[in-house]
Amino acid sequence: MIGARPSRWWILAIPFAIALMLAAAGYRVGTFWFHNGQHRVLASADAGQWARASEDYTDVFGDTTRSYAVRLAGWGHKSSTFVNGRGEEFALPDGIVARTVNLEFEAEPDQALTSCTISLIDAQGRRFDNGGSTSQVANESSACVPEETPGPSVAVLDTDVRGATPDDTQPRPTRWATSPQVVVPRDAEIVEVRVSFEHPDYVRLMPER
Amino acid sequence: MNRAASTAATAAFVIAAMGLGRLITDHVPLEASAVEPFTVTAGLGQTAALEYAEVTVTGIRVTPTITGNPTAKAGGRWLVVDTELVATREPTLMLGFDLVAADGTRYAHSSRGTDCAINATLATGVPWFGSFCFDVPEAALDDPHFLVSRGDYAVDGSGQRRDGLADIDLAIGPADVGTLWSRTEPVDLSPTGVVPPAPAEQAAP
Numbered sequence: 001m002i003g004a005r006p007s008r009w010w011i012l013a014i015p016f017a018i019a020l021m022l023a024a025a026g027y028r029v030g031t032f033w034f035h036n037g038q039h040r041v042l043a044s045a046d047a048g049q050w051a052r053a054s055e056d057y058t059d060v061f062g063d064t065t066r067s068y069a070v071r072l073a074g075w076g077h078k079s080s081t082f083v084n085g086r087g088e089e090f091a092l093p094d095g096i097v098a099r100t101v102n103l104e105f106e107a108e109p110d111q112a113l114t115s116c117t118i119s120l121i122d123a124q125g126r127r128f129d130n131g132g133s134t135s136q137v138a139n140e141s142s143a144c145v146p147e148e149t150p151g152p153s154v155a156v157l158d159t160d161v162r163g164a165t166p167d168d169t170q171p172r173p174t175r176w177a178t179s180p181q182v183v184v185p186r187d188a189e190i191v192e193v194r195v196s197f198e199h200p201d202y203v204r205l206m207p208e209r
Numbered sequence: 210m211n212r213a214a215s216t217a218a219t220a221a222f223v224i225a226a227m228g229l230g231r232l233i234t235d236h237v238p239l240e241a242s243a244v245e246p247f248t249v250t251a252g253l254g255q256t257a258a259l260e261y262a263e264v265t266v267t268g269i270r271v272t273p274t275i276t277g278n279p280t281a282k283a284g285g286r287w288l289v290v291d292t293e294l295v296a297t298r299e300p301t302l303m304l305g306f307d308l309v310a311a312d313g314t315r316y317a318h319s320s321r322g323t324d325c326a327i328n329a330t331l332a333t334g335v336p337w338f339g340s341f342c343f344d345v346p347e348a349a350l351d352d353p354h355f356l357v358s359r360g361d362y363a364v365d366g367s368g369q370r371r372d373g374l375a376d377i378d379l380a381i382g383p384a385d386v387g388t389l390w391s392r393t394e395p396v397d398l399s400p401t402g403v404v405p406p407a408p409a410e411q412a413a414p
Binding site: 125127129131136138183 | 297298299330331332335336337402
């Protein structure tokens with residue numbers, strides 16, 4: 001007589017159990033990794049081409065979006081001196097230069113674009129930023145907006161008006177150019193330019209190689 | 210296989226699994242391996258290469274007085290640790306800079322002296338120079354180590370868990386303590402940042 005075979009249906013549950021275990025064990029990956037760095041590409045474009053991005057963010061009034069287009073127009077000069085965000089000008093150490101990135105933007109005048117970070121990625125995977133407000137070699141001012149007509153900032157106070165142009169400036173044009181500087185080692189081979197406003201999102205621009 | 214044999218095999222499997230679990234919890238140092246920082250040791254003038262930064266102590270100075278406005282007098286003596294840091298992968302904020310004496314006593318760095326470094330915001334690939342100032346008793350000058358990390362020590366090292374930590378031997382032996390303690394010359398510090406300090410300002414014990 002052949003005995004009753006034990007059930008094998010539980011084997012089907014193993015992949016689901018493993019997935020559930022990994023999800024339960026990895027719940028902090030989002031907080032401490034994904035949302036704590038540049039990990040999501042919103043748009044990508046080759047040199048000279050436009051990358052169009054729309055990203056979600058939250059201001060004091062709730063969820064909203066930021067839409068813009070950006071293209072890498074080319075490289076400017078390499079400088080051995082640098083003026084940082086505090087207005088301090090100094091000579092960079094030997095082997096270090098400030099590279100000028102020529103960017104062009106398109107956006108409606110009501111888009112909040114005043115606080116962005118420009119990052120350069122080199123062939124070794126190193127990331128160089130124009131930002132880091134307390135770094136001596138950082139200058140985030142006007143990296144993504146015209147200096148005289150920056151347009152609105154993200155609303156952070158109840159008294160702010162979302163998308164409003166500051167009273168003391170003219171509305172930002174719908175198309176403009178910027179030339180932020182990023183401090184890098186002279187021999188760094190830049191393979192990618194990033195424009196980011198908030199983690200984890202960024203726009204990827206590929207320079208000619 | 211009849212039902213009795215199947216049941217016995219299942220029971221044996223469960224007991225074996227429980228035994229294996231017990232062996233793991235008894236013999237694998239789970240807590241120690243999970244919380245300790247990954248320490249890289251170096252000596253004075255040598256570079257400790259962490260995963261995220263290179264750490265070099267270029268010199269130390271001992272003085273009762275750090276000049277500036279205002280001048281800072283030490284309760285014991287200032288042990289000034291001249292440091293060079295380079296972020297190797299991405300812009301990095303470094304917060305952990307402690308002195309540990311031979312008896313394990315931990316000293317926090319002071320911001321009382323003008324231009325004493327507090328923390329370091331590093332741009333990738335750009336050397337950063339700063340002097341960390343510790344107000345210490347004479348006994349702490351015997352074989353102190355300088356510990357450097359991204360996270361601060363916080364509570365029981367909680368800010369440094371599972372991350373790279375540089376342990377720099379400052380190369381002060383018992384024979385050096387009396388000489389260093391008796392020094393009276395004031396020390397003037399260079400501002401922290403990417404501008405290298407003048408060579409004459411660097412000193413060895």
